[in-house]
Amino acid sequence: MSTPKILILGAGYGGLLTTLQLQKKLNYNEAEVTLVNKHNYHYITTWLHEPAAGTASADHARVDLDRIIDEDKVNFIKGTVQSIQPEEQTVTLASGEILSYDYLVIGLGSEPETFGIEGLKEHAFSIRSINAVRNIREHISYMFSKFKNEPHRTDYVTFVVGGAGFTGIEFCGELGDRLPELCAEFDVDPSVVKVYCIEAAPTALPGFDPELVSYAMDVLGKKGIEFKIGTPIKQCTPDGVLLATGEEIKTKTVIWAAGVRGNSIVENAGFEVMRGRVKVDEYLRAPGYENVFVVGDCALIFNEEGRPYPPTAQIAVQEGEALGENLVALIRQEPVQKFTPHLQGTLASLGKGEGIGQVGGKKVFGSTAAMLKKASDLRYLYKIGGIGLALKKVKL
Numbered sequence: 183m184s185t186p187k188i189l190i191l192g193a194g195y196g197g198l199l200t201t202l203q204l205q206k207k208l209n210y211n212e213a214e215v216t217l218v219n220k221h222n223y224h225y226i227t228t229w230l231h232e233p234a235a236g237t238a239s240a241d242h243a244r245v246d247l248d249r250i251i252d253e254d255k256v257n258f259i260k261g262t263v264q265s266i267q268p269e270e271q272t273v274t275l276a277s278g279e280i281l282s283y284d285y286l287v288i289g290l291g292s293e294p295e296t297f298g299i300e301g302l303k304e305h306a307f308s309i310r311s312i313n314a315v316r317n318i319r320e321h322i323s324y325m326f327s328k329f330k331n332e333p334h335r336t337d338y339v340t341f342v343v344g345g346a347g348f349t350g351i352e353f354c355g356e357l358g359d360r361l362p363e364l365c366a367e368f369d370v371d372p373s374v375v376k377v378y379c380i381e382a383a384p385t386a387l388p389g390f391d392p393e394l395v396s397y398a399m400d401v402l403g404k405k406g407i408e409f410k411i412g413t414p415i416k417q418c419t420p421d422g423v424l425l426a427t428g429e430e431i432k433t434k435t436v437i438w439a440a441g442v443r444g445n446s447i448v449e450n451a452g453f454e455v456m457r458g459r460v461k462v463d464e465y466l467r468a469p470g471y472e473n474v475f476v477v478g479d480c481a482l483i484f485n486e487e488g489r490p491y492p493p494t495a496q497i498a499v500q501e502g503e504a505l506g507e508n509l510v511a512l513i514r515q516e517p518v519q520k521f522t523p524h525l526q527g528t529l530a531s532l533g534k535g536e537g538i539g540q541v542g543g544k545k546v547f548g549s550t551a552a553m554l555k556k557a558s559d560l561r562y563l564y565k566i567g568g569i570g571l572a573l574k575k576v577k578l
Contacts, residue, residue: 186213186513189273189283191263193219193247194227195498196477196505197289202566203506205255213513216257216281218273222247224566225312228495229559231349234315234437235356236322236364237534242575244312250567263290266451268474285473285509288460289502292442292479292493295457301418302344306438309349318437322360325435326368337432339375342423344415345440346381347388348530351398353439354379355533358405377407378431380423382414382440387530394538397547401532442493444480456482459493464520466505475509477501483523497523499562529555 188204190197201217208215223244232238251258262276266288273281294310296302307318322341329338341357343350357377365372379386379402386409387395399409410425417424422432444458453460453468459482460468466481468474478498483491491497500523508518527541529551537551546554556576563572 185211186284187282188213188215188285188287188509189281190215190217190287190289191266191273192289192291192478193217193221193224194289194291194478195495196481196502197287198224198250198566199499199502200287200289200477200506200509201251201256201502203503204509205252207506207510208255208513210255213509214257215255216259216283217247217251218259218261218263218275218281219247220260220262221312222258222260223312224250226559226562230309230311230315231353232356233312234309234318234353236319236360237356240312240316240319243315245563245567245571245575249571263447266447268451268453268468268471271473283473285475285512287475287477287505287509288448288468288480289477289498290445290447290480293445293458294438295441295443296438297441299415299418302415302436302438305418305420306344306436308438309353321435322357323364326364326370329370329374330368336374336376337422337434339370340422340431340433340435341375341377342431342433342436343377343379344423344436344438346379346383346386346409346411347440350379350381350437350439351387351402352531353437354402354407355405355531355536358402358407359533361406372406375406378410379407380410380413380415380425382412382426384412386411390528390538391540391545394540394545394547398530398532398538401536405533442479444482448476448480464522465508465518466501466521475505477505483521491523494528495562496526499565500524529558531555 190201204215223246225244229243233240264276265274271283294308325338343354414426415423416426418436424430449455449458459480460476461482462476466475468476479493504521511518529539531537535549535552537555539546539551560572560576563575
């Protein structure tokens with residue numbers, strides 16, 4: 183009997199944790215495990231707002247895969263997935279290479295959801311990868327240097343953050359911390375610098391406790407962030423944004439942080455999707471396929487009330503671990519377990535030493551929330567790379 187082939191697409195939270203679980207639980211030669219990823223590193227998406235604002239280096243948010251993958255147990259291919267052919271049980275890479283599988287794990291991550299806003303794709307930045315955040319950081323510094331030579335161009339030092347969800351709020355917190363340094367470095371009067379956080383929903387951090395939302399807006403307000411809530415962006419142009427109110431904000435920097443959709447490769451493969459995400463069954467399988475599993479941003483899971491769980495890192499990690507266990511069980515012809523997310527709480531950083539969160543039904547604020555977020559980050563680093571990685575990466 184031939185050795186079963188497990189093919190994992192993407193080394194984000196879901197794909198990486200599936201891989202690490204298989205690496206830990208399978209014996210040599212029990213299965214042929216292949217991981218395909220665009221880069222030779224995994225990046226910690228929940229940290230990307232820091233290098234984007236310039237408060238941490240981009241390398242801080244990345245973990246080289248050769249540090250955590252055992253190449254005797256996992257075949258790693260650095261490549262870009264072009265298409266999935268579920269009927270043929272093959273995946274085609276951009277290089278033209280065709281990979282076959284017995285079991286497929288799709289963890290290809292998300293794409294920005296533009297909600298049909300004209301010009302957004304062309305003119306806005308997005309906090310979505312190591313290269314993207316490097317670009318944002320360089321661009322912000324460049325705007326300050328340009329303003330020095332053209333002090334009448336206040337659009338150079340006006341920044342628009344689209345979306346007051348988690349990513350938008352966390353980025354605003356870091357940018358608020360970075361601005362005084364940039365003003366000092368480029369001799370710019372802080373009073374001319376403007377940061378607008380624009381949210382279409384009637385509240386910042388939709389779905390979050392109102393007391394925590396109010397605290398977050400207060401902290402960010404003190405850092406100079408101006409909120410425009412209940413105000414959709416209608417259009418994004420090379421010169422700025424047009425709001426639904428008719429107001430135009432002149433800017434050369436729009437950071438879009440208002441939502442994601444599943445990867446278009448998944449949709450193009452013919453799976454049933456909602457906004458690019460596959461409504462998986464209780465074993466994380468794609469409808470109609472016993473051997474195709476979906477994790478992370480591409481997977482859609484509903485709670486008992488029929489509402490979708492948000493595509494968070496916490497849930498993706500749990501999906502990866504559970505799926506790894508189930509794949510081992512399938513190969514050994516043992517029973518598989520149903521997957522149910524266990525939400526351990528939610529934490530958001532608001533810049534240095536500040537945060538908010540809901541943990542175990544309790545609300546946490548300020549330095550307590552910031553410390554809990556550090557502890558959560560440490561736990562994840564320890565999980566994927568042991569104590570060495572945790573000590574190397576965590577910013578105390």
